[in-house]
Amino acid sequence: MPTLTGRAWKYGHNVNTDVLFPGKYTYTARGREEIARHALEDLDPRFVQEVQPGDVIVAGRNFGCGSSREQAATCLVYNGVSAVIAESFGRIFYRNAINNGLLAIPCPPAAQAIQPGETVTVDLEHHLIRCAAGEFPFPPLSDTLRGIVEAGGLVAYIRGKVRSNE
Amino acid sequence: MTTISSSPPQTFAQKAIARAGGLDRVEVGQIVDVRPDVVLSHDNTAAIRRIWQQFGQARVAIPERIAITLDHAAPPPTARHARNHAEIRAFVREQGIRHFFEVGRGICHQVLSEEALVLPGQMILGADSHTTHFGWLGAFGAGIGRSEVAALWATGELWLRVPESMRIVLEGELPPGVTAKDFALRIIGDLGADGGLYRSVEFSGSGIAAMGLESRMVLPNMMAEFGVKNAYVPPDEKTYGYLAKRLATRYAIGDREMDRSERDGPSTPRSLLADLKALALFPDPDATYVATHVYRAQELEPYIACPHSVDNVVPLSAVAGTRVDQAFLGTCTNGRLEDIAAAVEVIRGRRVAPGTRFLVIPASSQVLQAGLERGYIQALVEAGAVIGVPGCGPCMGNHMGIPAPGEVTISSANRNFRGRMGTADAAIYLANPAVVAASAVAGRIVDPREVVEG
Numbered sequence: 124m125p126t127l128t129g130r131a132w133k134y135g136h137n138v139n140t141d142v143l144f145p146g147k148y149t150y151t152a153r154g155r156e157e158i159a160r161h162a163l164e165d166l167d168p169r170f171v172q173e174v175q176p177g178d179v180i181v182a183g184r185n186f187g188c189g190s191s192r193e194q195a196a197t198c199l200v201y202n203g204v205s206a207v208i209a210e211s212f213g214r215i216f217y218r219n220a221i222n223n224g225l226l227a228i229p230c231p232p233a234a235q236a237i238q239p240g241e242t243v244t245v246d247l248e249h250h251l252i253r254c255a256a257g258e259f260p261f262p263p264l265s266d267t268l269r270g271i272v273e274a275g276g277l278v279a280y281i282r283g284k285v286r287s288n289e
Numbered sequence: 290m291t292t293i294s295s296s297p298p299q300t301f302a303q304k305a306i307a308r309a310g311g312l313d314r315v316e317v318g319q320i321v322d323v324r325p326d327v328v329l330s331h332d333n334t335a336a337i338r339r340i341w342q343q344f345g346q347a348r349v350a351i352p353e354r355i356a357i358t359l360d361h362a363a364p365p366p367t368a369r370h371a372r373n374h375a376e377i378r379a380f381v382r383e384q385g386i387r388h389f390f391e392v393g394r395g396i397c398h399q400v401l402s403e404e405a406l407v408l409p410g411q412m413i414l415g416a417d418s419h420t421t422h423f424g425w426l427g428a429f430g431a432g433i434g435r436s437e438v439a440a441l442w443a444t445g446e447l448w449l450r451v452p453e454s455m456r457i458v459l460e461g462e463l464p465p466g467v468t469a470k471d472f473a474l475r476i477i478g479d480l481g482a483d484g485g486l487y488r489s490v491e492f493s494g495s496g497i498a499a500m501g502l503e504s505r506m507v508l509p510n511m512m513a514e515f516g517v518k519n520a521y522v523p524p525d526e527k528t529y530g531y532l533a534k535r536l537a538t539r540y541a542i543g544d545r546e547m548d549r550s551e552r553d554g555p556s557t558p559r560s561l562l563a564d565l566k567a568l569a570l571f572p573d574p575d576a577t578y579v580a581t582h583v584y585r586a587q588e589l590e591p592y593i594a595c596p597h598s599v600d601n602v603v604p605l606s607a608v609a610g611t612r613v614d615q616a617f618l619g620t621c622t623n624g625r626l627e628d629i630a631a632a633v634e635v636i637r638g639r640r641v642a643p644g645t646r647f648l649v650i651p652a653s654s655q656v657l658q659a660g661l662e663r664g665y666i667q668a669l670v671e672a673g674a675v676i677g678v679p680g681c682g683p684c685m686g687n688h689m690g691i692p693a694p695g696e697v698t699i700s701s702a703n704r705n706f707r708g709r710m711g712t713a714d715a716a717i718y719l720a721n722p723a724v725v726a727a728s729a730v731a732g733r734i735v736d737p738r739e740v741v742e743g
């Protein structure tokens with residue numbers, strides 16, 4: 124697995140799905156562009172204007188708490204975000220992220236140490252996050268989750284399964 | 290003779306996941322492929338269908354396990370929303386899905402409860418974070434994402450990790466004016482929005498046993514704001530009675546599609562009760578818990594969650610006097626008959642304050658009908674309240690009561706995140722139904738006793 128490098132966008136605790144992707148768009152927004160446009164709309168309007176492919180979101184506890192809406196994860200993917208590093212994740216967001224190939228990495232020391240705007244490297248082979256404050260190890264994914272990520276997300280993973288059952 | 294148990298005691302979550310996974314027992318941390326009894330989706334069904342179509346299947350795997358409601362933006366506020374509903378109806382027709390509930394029937398969690406589509410000990414996974422709701426009847430309910438529902442339609446199966454469990458005990462009965470909502474807010478306020486993160490919460494104690502079913506429903510529902518995977522209330526005679534009555538109605542109208550309930554002849558209520566008891570799962574007495582929190586009911590009071598986070602909880606008195614532009618009574622948390630009754634008790638013979646709107650949206654058509662029969666709806670309309678179509682209403686900012694920038698809403702809902710009701714620059718306070726109604730009358734946040742006695 125490769126190494127990801129990007130700039131850090133840093134936010135606080137309990138970043139919820141309503142500020143990641145407002146509920147009022149959830150039944151009508153379709154397609155990558157429209158979904159990408161509303162990312163973090165009520166949290167940080169600068170984000171969609173300035174985000175670069177590969178950028179990393181860094182946050183405190185319980186990132187993505189709230190709704191089950193999957194666009195809270197896909198709106199980040201469609202903006203090119205490569206990973207979210209947080210102290211902890213809301214459980215449905217965590218599943219949605221993995222299921223869409225977005226790395227959600229629980230790593231409290233790194234989440235606390237990383238400063239806004241600095242360059243962060245995620246080494247997926249050695250399970251290490253590198254930033255100005257140093258190197259921080261994070262736990263590897265379980266086999267099931269690695270299978271999903273390596274397949275390129277849940278849909279591709281299940282497609283493989285559906286086919287092998289036929 | 291003493292028997293030595295060879296298997297260590299298990300929590301509810303262990304037992305429910307083992308059953309849904311077809312295993313004898315499971316351990317905390319184990320990843321299990323489960324086959325849920327019910328798979329829930331709502332207005333998001335069209336988007337799920339588009340994901341599912343990528344699997345190239347002509348038919349979903351288990352149509353009788355799929356339940357779909359149109360509730361989140363219903364009736365549709367725009368042509369785009371209407372097209373979304375039309376796509377869902379087309380899917381329902383093409384796949385022959387029988388558990389489909391149209392616009393106006395009500396909110397998914399309330400409707401599936403009323404229809405007795407989920408039974409004790411069963412598992413429901415839903416593309417809705419408040420699927421935790423079904424813990425009120427002793428079921429395992431958890432929210433999942435859209436891709437995961439699509440995967441369940443395709444295969445009937447999904448992985449779950451067996452969570453650690455945590456116990457919350459309520460000793461004694463809640464005093465008058467203090468509700469299950471206040472208890473839930475107190476828990477979240479004390480332990481934080483991530484206080485139950487990833488855990489299974491088991492409620493118990495004399496205070497839970499004494500609670501009516503509609504109050505019990507509030508607890509697992511609100512636990513979604515506590516970060517839990519699922520929450521559980523042990524079922525008892527009240528639970529079985531509620532479900533048996535509704536199951537009997539369904540069998541009488543010829544719905545024979547309930548899983549595990551294919552029968553040779555019409556069931557009597559008595560045999561239904563026995564079946565329900567046999568399905569129920571209870572934690573073993575010595576099961577392992579990562580934490581136990583004990584609350585004494587007599588020490589609780591009305592609480593309120595302040596903007597913009599559900600764990601920003603203070604006693605009601607701390608924010609009394611705050612101006613209110615809109616009061617909203619409804620949602621899957623507090624839009625049932627007992628909630629409407631509590632509001633009517635406060636508002637009967639009084640008027641909504643000038644300059645304040647009071648919006649009441651029953652959680653389901655059955656709640657609306659019962660409210661009409663009892664004269665509650667009449668009393669609310671006379672007091673100046675506006676009655677909405679059963680469904681989610683403005684809870685998540687789609688329509689029917691979106692606040693203007695700078696406005697303050699007091700709501701009986703479960704979430705007060707910034708922008709939740711559709712306007713980023715608007716404040717949402719969460720409280721119990723009587724407090725919402727009293728604040729509508731006073732035009733400011735107020736203790737209901739002040740309105741009733743004053």
Ligand code: SF4
Nearest residue numbers: 396620621681684685
């Ligand atoms: S009432 Fe609100 S919380 Fe409940 S299902 Fe509807 S949108 Fe979700």
